[in-house]
Amino acid sequence: MTSKLQLIDCQNLAFSRDLHQDRVRRAQQLLGVNVVQRFLCFGLYLLGVNRRAIGQALDIPAETAKSIIKAMANDGLCALEDRRRSMSTFLPQSPPQPAPITLKGTDERIVVDFGVGGRRLEIPRQNVLQIRAILLSMLNSGLLSNHQVAEVIGLTPAHTATLAHRLEQEDIASLIDKRQGQKSEYRVTPEVKAELIQQFVVDVVAH
Template sequence: MNKTPLIDCQNLIFSYQLAENRINQAQKIFGIVVVQRLLCFALYLLGLTRKAIGQSLEIPSETAKSIIKAINRNGLSALEDRRRRFSTFLPKALPELPPITLREKGDNIIVSFGMGNRYLKLSRHQKQDYRVTAEVKAELIQQFAVDVITSGRTSSKTISAVLKKRCDIDLPDRTIRHHVARMGLGKIKRSLPKLVDAVKKTSNDCSKT
């Protein structure tokens, strides 16, 4: 089917009881706001004027106009309150992660998270580091950051499995826990996601000006 057929609503029979039951069920799943906006856009597609839509849904015609405009511009995301941090029914979008870089400076290794002056300074003379190269540390830190930013949590077991699959690096759970603690990564587990959100918000605000 290349084209959605036009529906002649005047020849259809509507059941008030069925409509009430279905709307109540939908509101339990999606919430009142989402269902109202779905109905608003559906009536718009079926040919009702904005004034008629407003009267049918008992909302101002300007509100109906704003809902229709937002859905046409932003798609499904416009069905929810844009002040929500996460959608209740759309897949959670993964944030764009800042580039993580690694460089040597004297007797230290500097790990930059790509967010201003946020970095870690690691000593090259840690006795237990003889099996873990700077490149492996960089992959460990990067995977730690990815897990914390995208899901708010991580574990040495998860990092070990991902490093094995993605980089073919064999790093035991115990070794990962040692380096996570040694590098102080546990101290940024809660603050890093908030910092990324703040940086993204600042970046978005600057792009709008």
């Protein structure tokens, strides 16, 4: 298959006025008058017709024909539509971008806002291990940035990154301060609590 289109010898083509009128009418109903006009203008240009003759054939000023041709050559299909439109009527639409997840802390709690349907995750400030496990898990999943997490848990970005790596490699036991041992408030083993917290994060993100 050749990569180039063969030149069209328009002198040997037969044109039907009736077919032309019928096809243009149907195209205008489907695509709109302006889009069809731009198609015809650029098509005649590709066939070698000069801009002045194109303007006369389409009953538009030569400068308008020149502008259409320039826009089509530079912008492609986007030039077929009115630039004042906020969305295309026929080009594929980009999928909507999800709202960013925001993280903020108050004196009493940490709040993770997922930006979807008012879904928020609130964690009491005194639950230090829970806060670190959840936020560092979200950091490791790319849902929060290192800067966001570091600012809320009060650590340097470097220390936060280290804890996130340890959590991923060694599970939640790596977050417990080994100098103090396991405090009495942890009435379940670190393994059980880790599984509960991580499952909680998965449920929140999934819904």
